[in-house]
Amino acid sequence: MKQPIRRIAISTGGGDAPGLNAVISSVVWAAANRGWECVGIRDGFNGILSPQHYPRGGTELLSRDRVRGIAHLGGTILGTTNKGDPFHFPVRQADGSLVEVDRSGEILDYFKREGIDALVIAGGDGTLTIGNELHRRGLRVVGVPKTIDNDLDKTHTTFGFDTAVSFATECLDRLHSTAESHQRVMVVEMMGRYAGWIALHAGISGGAHAILMPEIPYDIEKVAAAIRERDAHGRLYSLVVVAEGARAQQGQRALLASAEAGHAERLGGIGEQVARELAERTGKDARVVVLGHLLRGGSPTTFDRLAAKRFGTAAVRALDEGHSGVMVALSHPNVIYVPLTEVAGRMKAVPPDSDTLQTGRDLGICFGD
Ligand code: F6P
Numbered sequence: 168m169k170q171p172i173r174r175i176a177i178s179t180g181g182g183d184a185p186g187l188n189a190v191i192s193s194v195v196w197a198a199a200n201r202g203w204e205c206v207g208i209r210d211g212f213n214g215i216l217s218p219q220h221y222p223r224g225g226t227e228l229l230s231r232d233r234v235r236g237i238a239h240l241g242g243t244i245l246g247t248t249n250k251g252d253p254f255h256f257p258v259r260q261a262d263g264s265l266v267e268v269d270r271s272g273e274i275l276d277y278f279k280r281e282g283i284d285a286l287v288i289a290g291g292d293g294t295l296t297i298g299n300e301l302h303r304r305g306l307r308v309v310g311v312p313k314t315i316d317n318d319l320d321k322t323h324t325t326f327g328f329d330t331a332v333s334f335a336t337e338c339l340d341r342l343h344s345t346a347e348s349h350q351r352v353m354v355v356e357m358m359g360r361y362a363g364w365i366a367l368h369a370g371i372s373g374g375a376h377a378i379l380m381p382e383i384p385y386d387i388e389k390v391a392a393a394i395r396e397r398d399a400h401g402r403l404y405s406l407v408v409v410a411e412g413a414r415a416q417q418g419q420r421a422l423l424a425s426a427e428a429g430h431a432e433r434l435g436g437i438g439e440q441v442a443r444e445l446a447e448r449t450g451k452d453a454r455v456v457v458l459g460h461l462l463r464g465g466s467p468t469t470f471d472r473l474a475a476k477r478f479g480t481a482a483v484r485a486l487d488e489g490h491s492g493v494m495v496a497l498s499h500p501n502v503i504y505v506p507l508t509e510v511a512g513r514m515k516a517v518p519p520d521s522d523t524l525q526t527g528r529d530l531g532i533c534f535g536d
Contacts, residue, residue, distance in 0.1 A: 169307070172284045172486060174204045177229070179243040180211040180251070180294035184313045184327025185467035186475035187243035190289050192234035193479030201487060205229045206283060207244070211251040211294070215277045216270055226281075238472060241464050250429050252293065254300055257429025265428035275304060285491070287482045289313045291325075292514060293431070295494060299507035302492040309482040310494035310507055315462055318362035320515040321505040322496035326478060329470040331358070331462040332368045338458060339373025342406060350403040352394060352445050352453040356438030358462050359410045362516045365462065366410035367523055370532070376405045377533040379441065381412035381420075382517045385535025387441065391448035393533035398449070407445065409438050435459075477502050 177194050179187050191207065198205045207229045208214045214225025227233070237244055250257060253274050255267040278286070285307035288298040291314035302308040312322045315331035335357055346353040355375075359365040363380025370378035377393055379385045394405045411434040414420045421436035438455040446453040467475060474497065481495040481502040493504040517524060527534065 169489060170284065172201075172203055172307075174206065174281070174283045175285045175287060175483075175486065176206040176208055176226070176278070176283045177245070177287045178208040178211055178289070179245050179247045179313070180288065180290040180297065181247060181249050181314065182291070183242050183247050183463055184315050184325075185241045185330040185463070185465055186326035186471040187247075187289060187313060188234075188240050189238040189467060189472050189475035190311055190313070190326070190479040190482075191229070191244060192238050193476040194287050194483055195229045195234045196231060197480040197483035199231050201483070203483075206281070210246040211248045212253045212274055212297075213248055213251045215274055216251065216253060216256060238476065239466050241466055249293070249431070252297055252429065254297060255429055257427075267428045271300065271304065274301065275306060278306060285309070285486050287311060287479075287486070289478075291316070292319060292510065292512060295319070295507060296511040298494075299492065299511040302507060307486065307491040308507070309485045309490065310510070311478045311482050312494055312496060312510075315365065316359050316362055317364040318360060318514050318516070319510060320513040321494070321510050323499050324474070324497055326467065326471045326474040327463075328364065329474075330465060330468045331365050332372065333468050334462060334465060335365060335369035335458055336373040338456070338461075339369060339375060339406060339408070342456065343374065343404075346404040346406060349452065352405050352407060352442065352449065352451050354407045354409055354438045354442040354445070354453060354455045356409050356411055356435070356455065356457045356459075358459065359412060360434065361412045361514060363410040363413070364517060366408045366413075367517055367521075367527065370408035371523065371527050371530070373408075374406070375408040375532065377407040377535065378410075378527060379407070379413040379437075379535050380410040380517065381414065382519070383534045383536050384414055384416040384418075386416050387444045387535070388448065390441075390533055390535050391445055394445065394449050394451065398451075407441065409441050411435055411437060413437055
């Protein structure tokens, strides 16, 4: 029989997403209501691995008072990083190069030393893969699915996605009038990594005329033809949504930076490319708007706030019920537990038979194929 829980820790890893603070506060409250203490780890696991960078401590005991009134705020009071995987921790060498070192043993030692019985870890597939590995090495772990990209498997949705889509949709609403006034092509690049969820949902909701996403490599001539066709019918402007991970049928993904030790590649720049080619092929004026990190900011929508609170409290319930190595997930209408092994290292792309995709096709939106 496992020893009873008295103390848990919480960590937020990867890119931030609206709703993280709601997860943190609900974990702290649900734990405190069971008589458990909750320790917050700063910047993923960096608070433990690099304590010298934190003059006021790399970890913090989180009281109810500390987390009062934060649930509606964007970001994470604990900080986060996408460069701190303890299994592949980047360490700079004397010659300036970076090598990856396995420092996971230090995390396990810390938990033992501090009498911390379990970990709640909120993150995307990278962070949940870390959670799964820590679980395999004997730590009690429950994951919480976070990412604006919505690309995590085994959950209907992640928190952060609805906020990102809502903001992107509002941006498209605003761009219609200026695009129409100037009779321009407006290309809007959106985050989402290797999945087109944000582009697809915002593009349809915001009335885009073309949506280019990683799941459907595009032929730029088809997009240009769709714009010319609109022009021929007197609709002299077009909105083109491009997911950052989209690529042409014969082309490559646009990168801002290649992968390096401890850090994945950075996507970006496809919007410029698409705008340039569409201007050339249609003879129209084209402009680019890159929504970038704006999609990660702001207050979580009601949907995300509620999902985050449901996930946070469910994570504590899961631990209380003796679960470990699971992620809390939304399986409408309930929160369920799914094994971390079924989530770690996997990505959920928009399926070809998605009815949302079909909705776009039935509305006459061009997908470049
Ligand atoms: O995974 C969330 C996300 O915002 C992706 O959509 C994007 O590609 C990436 O993170 C950007 O990360 P960074 O914060 O390193 O720019």
